[in-house]
Amino acid sequence: MSDIIAAYNGSFEGFLSLIFDLYKRKVFPNKICGKGEPVDLFSKSMESYVSDENATRVLKGIIDKSNKRTAKFIYEIFLSEQDGIEMKLLHLIRYIFDGQGYRISDFSDPIIVDLHRVKKMVGREVHRMHAFVRFQETKDNMWACEINPDFNVMPLIGKHFKDRYPAMEWVIFDTVRQYGIHYAGSKIEYITFEGDIIEKRISDESTTDAEKSYQSMWKQYFKSVNIKERNNEKLHQQHVPKRYWKYLIEKQN
Amino acid sequence: MGLQTIEKLAILSDAAKYDVSCASSGSTRKNTKYGLGNSKNMGICHTYTPDGRCVSLLKILLTNFCIFDCAYCVSRKSNDVKRAAFTVDEVVELTINFYKRNYIEGLFLSSGIFKSPDYTMERLVRIAKKLRTEENFNGYIHLKAIPGASEEMLYEAGLYADRLSVNIEMPSEESLKLVAPEKSFKDALEPMAYLKDAIADSKIERRKSKKAPKISPGGQSTQLVIGASPENDKQILELSGDLYTTKKLKRVYYSGYVPISEDSRLPTVDKTPVIRENRLYQADWLMRFYGFSVDEIVNDEHPDLDLEMDPKSAYAMRNLHLFPIDVNTADYHQLLRIPGVGVKSAKKMISGRRFSKLREEHLKKIGVIWKRARFFINCAGLTNTLLAQPINLISNSLKPARLQKKNPNQLTLF
Numbered sequence: 001m002s003d004i005i006a007a008y009n010g011s012f013e014g015f016l017s018l019i020f021d022l023y024k025r026k027v028f029p030n031k032i033c034g035k036g037e038p039v040d041l042f043s044k045s046m047e048s049y050v051s052d053e054n055a056t057r058v059l060k061g062i063i064d065k066s067n068k069r070t071a072k073f074i075y076e077i078f079l080s081e082q083d084g085i086e087m088k089l090l091h092l093i094r095y096i097f098d099g100q101g102y103r104i105s106d107f108s109d110p111i112i113v114d115l116h117r118v119k120k121m122v123g124r125e126v127h128r129m130h131a132f133v134r135f136q137e138t139k140d141n142m143w144a145c146e147i148n149p150d151f152n153v154m155p156l157i158g159k160h161f162k163d164r165y166p167a168m169e170w171v172i173f174d175t176v177r178q179y180g181i182h183y184a185g186s187k188i189e190y191i192t193f194e195g196d197i198i199e200k201r202i203s204d205e206s207t208t209d210a211e212k213s214y215q216s217m218w219k220q221y222f223k224s225v226n227i228k229e230r231n232n233e234k235l236h237q238q239h240v241p242k243r244y245w246k247y248l249i250e251k252q253n
Numbered sequence: 254m255g256l257q258t259i260e261k262l263a264i265l266s267d268a269a270k271y272d273v274s275c276a277s278s279g280s281t282r283k284n285t286k287y288g289l290g291n292s293k294n295m296g297i298c299h300t301y302t303p304d305g306r307c308v309s310l311l312k313i314l315l316t317n318f319c320i321f322d323c324a325y326c327v328s329r330k331s332n333d334v335k336r337a338a339f340t341v342d343e344v345v346e347l348t349i350n351f352y353k354r355n356y357i358e359g360l361f362l363s364s365g366i367f368k369s370p371d372y373t374m375e376r377l378v379r380i381a382k383k384l385r386t387e388e389n390f391n392g393y394i395h396l397k398a399i400p401g402a403s404e405e406m407l408y409e410a411g412l413y414a415d416r417l418s419v420n421i422e423m424p425s426e427e428s429l430k431l432v433a434p435e436k437s438f439k440d441a442l443e444p445m446a447y448l449k450d451a452i453a454d455s456k457i458e459r460r461k462s463k464k465a466p467k468i469s470p471g472g473q474s475t476q477l478v479i480g481a482s483p484e485n486d487k488q489i490l491e492l493s494g495d496l497y498t499t500k501k502l503k504r505v506y507y508s509g510y511v512p513i514s515e516d517s518r519l520p521t522v523d524k525t526p527v528i529r530e531n532r533l534y535q536a537d538w539l540m541r542f543y544g545f546s547v548d549e550i551v552n553d554e555h556p557d558l559d560l561e562m563d564p565k566s567a568y569a570m571r572n573l574h575l576f577p578i579d580v581n582t583a584d585y586h587q588l589l590r591i592p593g594v595g596v597k598s599a600k601k602m603i604s605g606r607r608f609s610k611l612r613e614e615h616l617k618k619i620g621v622i623w624k625r626a627r628f629f630i631n632c633a634g635l636t637n638t639l640l641a642q643p644i645n646l647i648s649n650s651l652k653p654a655r656l657q658k659k660n661p662n663q664l665t666l667f
Contacts, residue, residue, distance in 0.1 A: 105604045105608075106605065106608040106609075107601045107602075107604060107605030107615065107618070107619055108606070108608050108610075108611065108612075108615050109608070110614070110618060113615075113619065114618075117618075127297070130297055131297050131298060131299045131300070132299070132300075133355045134355060134356070135353065135354045135355050136354070137354075143353065145355075161355075163283075163284055163291055164289075164290055164291055164355075165290075165353070166284060166286060166287065166288070167287045167288070167289065168353065213259075214350050214351070214354060216259065217258065217259050217262055217347070217351075218351065218354070218356050220259050220262055220263050220266075221262055221266050222300065222302065222308070223263075224262070224263045224266040224270070225266050225267070225269075225302055225306075225308065225312065226270075226302040226306075227271075227302075227306075227511060228303075229511055230305075230511070230527065231303045231304050232303070232305040233303060235301075235304075235305030236303050236304070236305050239298070239305065239307070240300060249356075250300055
């Protein structure tokens with residue numbers, strides 16, 4: 001029997017629409033391909049199109065048969081963009097829909113354990129971004145920053161900053177996925193740009209004098225609180241991996 | 254003539270860094286509509302310094318001028334260091350501006366003692382009050398409670414701070430007298446006792462009325478300097494255990510002594526092994542989260558923690574008769590006693606085993622440190638025979654890799 005490969009557009013709505021189609025056709029694939037992944041010519045493939053209506057029905061079904069927490073669990077894991085994550089999520093979703101009681105806490109099921117592992121990784125990345133965002137004050141009264149998270153965590157971090165900085169206008173831009181979130185007092189909105197608009201915004205010419213002065217004070221602070229006699233570069237890099245240094249003020253010379 | 258803020262920052266953060274408390278956790282403070290900041294129960298470390306320590310708060314002294322001459326302290330009167338003092342506004346501005354840039358979770362403010370304890374405490378309180386009432390700041394504030402400050406002042410500090418701490422510094426009265434003749438245990442323990450009651454009262458009041466003020470909602474903590482005086486780990490942990498029970502402290506911090514400069518009153522000590530500090534924290538965790546009592550961790554026969562092995566492994570080696578533990582039937586507290594099993598993996602074991610019998614591969618997936626745990630458990634499909642090995646083989650395997658002997662049984666002839 002040849003493999004059955006299902007393809008979808010890579011979005012969460014697309015994934016849920018695909019689940020809808022699978023149940024409708026009662027065909028379950030061996031592999032699920034997101035956008036841009038090569039499809040093997042010798043296997044049967046099926047393609048699914050995004051339907052908001054179908055996606056909503058599937059999401060509602062998941063919540064009805066389990067609960068909101070489980071739906072959020074699935075969404076967060078999906079955002080990890082890990083290879084093969086869709087098949088693992090399908091495994092969990094089939095458990096939920098097949099009505100044998102959902103098994104999100106079944107740590108004797110290796111796939112469930114693996115999903116928890118990925119969830120933890122996504123959670124860690126969210127936590128990292130809560131920590132590593134460095135806002136810079138621009139001359140037009142905006143607080144801007146760039147980040148490069150390992151996973152697509154932008155949809156998960158906005159609320160934290162909205163709760164914390166409700167009276168500021170701010171923008172956080174993911175330079176890996178080229179989109180960001182913007183807040184100006186009411187709702188968090190997704191934004192996309194062509195080119196390097198945010199990078200220009202936080203360049204030397206565009207930030208305030210106070211900004212420069214607080215950046216040097218922050219660097220001074222970072223230097224002064226270190227206990228040189230106890231330097232431990234390995235531990236330091238474990239906590240602040242090199243790939244994040246690019247946007248950390250205190251790691252710039 | 255006056256120093257620039259950045260110069261003061263360099264001096265007064267350098268002087269504050271030996272206070273190891275870094276937590277921004279344990280308090281939840283919601284933001285207001287147009288306010289700035291909030292406190293999350295879990296705390297956030299915004300960065301880590303090259304020595305591997307977390308930077309969560311703007312940790313500074315208001316001033317390093319001090320009328321005391323405590324030998325362990327870099328800011329002692331007789332030490333020849335550059336002195337500086339922030340103004341109230343400078344501290345407020347720094348806090349707000351660092352916070353807006355998401356550098357920090359809040360402020361940790363301590364101070365040298367100038368003029369009198371109350372005078373100093375009043376300045377610290379004024380800063381916290383200004384941040385809360387004028388700047389609408391809802392981030393985290395940790396204030397030092399200055400020993401000797403009046404109860405009214407401590408109460409007011411509690412109104413604005415998330416956490417208060419009084420440092421005991423030396424782990425015994427004798428050592429304290431030796432290095433800080435002006436100080437006594439009583440000076441630190443009295444404000445702690447007062448705050449314990451004030452915090453407890455405020456919790457009761459708030460149950461009656463949500464309008465009652467919160468007093469230091471994140472509780473209080475203290476710090477002990479380790480390695481500058483001769484106390485053994487048993488004395489240190491007994492003191493911590495006592496503070497956790499009688500003063501309801503949230504945390505005791507252990508600060509390995511870094512010889513700051515020569516002072517003849519201090520016994521010459523080698524640089525305190527970082528590993529000792531680490532073992533003390535592990536032992537502290539066992540007391541707070543794993544249900545261990547002090548005498549299970551250290552006792553007269555073993556007054557010091559084993560530097561080569563974590564305290565739970567050391568406990569297990571002294572109590573081999575309690576093992577192996579069957580992970581499919583043992584209760585939560587028994588699971589926590591297994592080396593290599595943490596709070597999270599114990600909880601996962603409890604929920605996982607409702608679905609099927611736990612086997613070796615499940616345990617590994619759950620996050621159990623198999624290297625250590627394998628000696629001490631039974632699970633489905635595995636009968637433990639490792640415990641029958643000679644004891645030195647087991648304990649050798651529990652040590653960190655770099656300390657393990659390759660062939661512990663082989664005799665060295667030459």
